[in-house]
Amino acid sequence: MTAVKSIAVLTSGGDSQGMNAAVRAVVRSALFNGLEVYGVQKGYTGLINDDIRKMDLRSVGDILHRGGTILQTARCLEFKTEEGQKIAAENLQKRGIDGLVVIGGDGSYKGAQKLSKLGIKTMGLPGTIDNDIPFTDFTIGFDTAVSIVVDAINKLRDTMTSHQRASLVEVMGRSSGDIALYAGLASGAETILVPEIPFDLEKVAARMENNFAHGKRHSIIVLAEGVGKGEDFCKIISEHCGMEPRVTVLGHIQRGGTPTHNDRILASRLGDFAVSQLMAGDSGKACGIIKNELVATDIDTVVSTKKEFNHDLFELALRLSK
Numbered sequence: 001m002t003a004v005k006s007i008a009v010l011t012s013g014g015d016s017q018g019m020n021a022a023v024r025a026v027v028r029s030a031l032f033n034g035l036e037v038y039g040v041q042k043g044y045t046g047l048i049n050d051d052i053r054k055m056d057l058r059s060v061g062d063i064l065h066r067g068g069t070i071l072q073t074a075r076c077l078e079f080k081t082e083e084g085q086k087i088a089a090e091n092l093q094k095r096g097i098d099g100l101v102v103i104g105g106d107g108s109y110k111g112a113q114k115l116s117k118l119g120i121k122t123m124g125l126p127g128t129i130d131n132d133i134p135f136t137d138f139t140i141g142f143d144t145a146v147s148i149v150v151d152a153i154n155k156l157r158d159t160m161t162s163h164q165r166a167s168l169v170e171v172m173g174r175s176s177g178d179i180a181l182y183a184g185l186a187s188g189a190e191t192i193l194v195p196e197i198p199f200d201l202e203k204v205a206a207r208m209e210n211n212f213a214h215g216k217r218h219s220i221i222v223l224a225e226g227v228g229k230g231e232d233f234c235k236i237i238s239e240h241c242g243m244e245p246r247v248t249v250l251g252h253i254q255r256g257g258t259p260t261h262n263d264r265i266l267a268s269r270l271g272d273f274a275v276s277q278l279m280a281g282d283s284g285k286a287c288g289i290i291k292n293e294l295v296a297t298d299i300d301t302v303v304s305t306k307k308e309f310n311h312d313l314f315e316l317a318l319r320l321s322k
């Protein structure tokens, strides 16, 4: 006996690598369990416009390894209104769809919260490169985004070392410093600038100068976009040490490409978990992974909590990057 017979899945907000793997897991797990399953095109826009189609096993073939999302995604202002939410819920109900899996970031979770209050059984899956969702150690896409940044820094390091130069790499993350932190630690960056930790650019410049004077042949600064613009920081640093770091803004490159095996596995596990939670009668929850265990937390709690920054990792990166 299952609490839902028919469910839908959508992707919303900024896309992330592994969203396709999550859609595939939701669709195939639902079909395996004898449920009907629908795909909603372009997030909440598709719910309002009734752009909803039935999915079968083949609808999600050949997508596990692809970036982006076959369901497409959107930022939908109309859905923020009560009227928009009502239309969206009615479009699901008229098809007899009683459960919905929303794959997206915290904004998308707020949308799921609203639908849940209108009687749709909802489950959120953390789909964002930013890793800014609490009650999950990692979000789907974060691992791939970090790999892309690390790969870019490896390349920059080659040319910086040849010229004994400094390089500043601006990375995404909205108001979260996690991409900068993990990529900075993994690539031996000398300086990691994140919104969660105060810093003094004069000291950053002095440290850089001192390291060069003591034989260091390159200097990598990773800047999280939530702190400010790379160009502005480079100007300030050059005023303090007469050396202007070269700037690289990685931008949307960080959101594309084939997902890493970690993201594919995380997405597959979470997608399957969301379906079992809905079948068991759970609703209004966000699924996550904590210490390798799958967990479901009240969406209300998730959207009202700020994810904790990993200060230990930050300190480690500082200690190791001499």
Ligand code: ADP
Pocket: 012, 013, 014, 044, 074, 075, 076, 077, 079, 080, 081, 104, 105, 106, 107, 108, 109, 110, 111, 112, 114, 128
């Ligand atoms: P993300 O999910 O990546 O954080 P957004 O913040 O852009 O991305 O949110 C995605 C979509 O979720 C928005 O375009 C909107 O349709 C919906 N949404 C965001 N906030 C709310 C809200 N407070 N109430 C209802 N829907 C919301």
Ligand code: F6P
Pocket: 014, 105, 128, 129, 130, 172, 173, 174, 225, 255
């Ligand atoms: O939330 C994901 C993210 O890529 C952020 O890191 C970034 O600030 C934002 O989306 C960029 O949004 P857009 O794709 O609308 O430019």
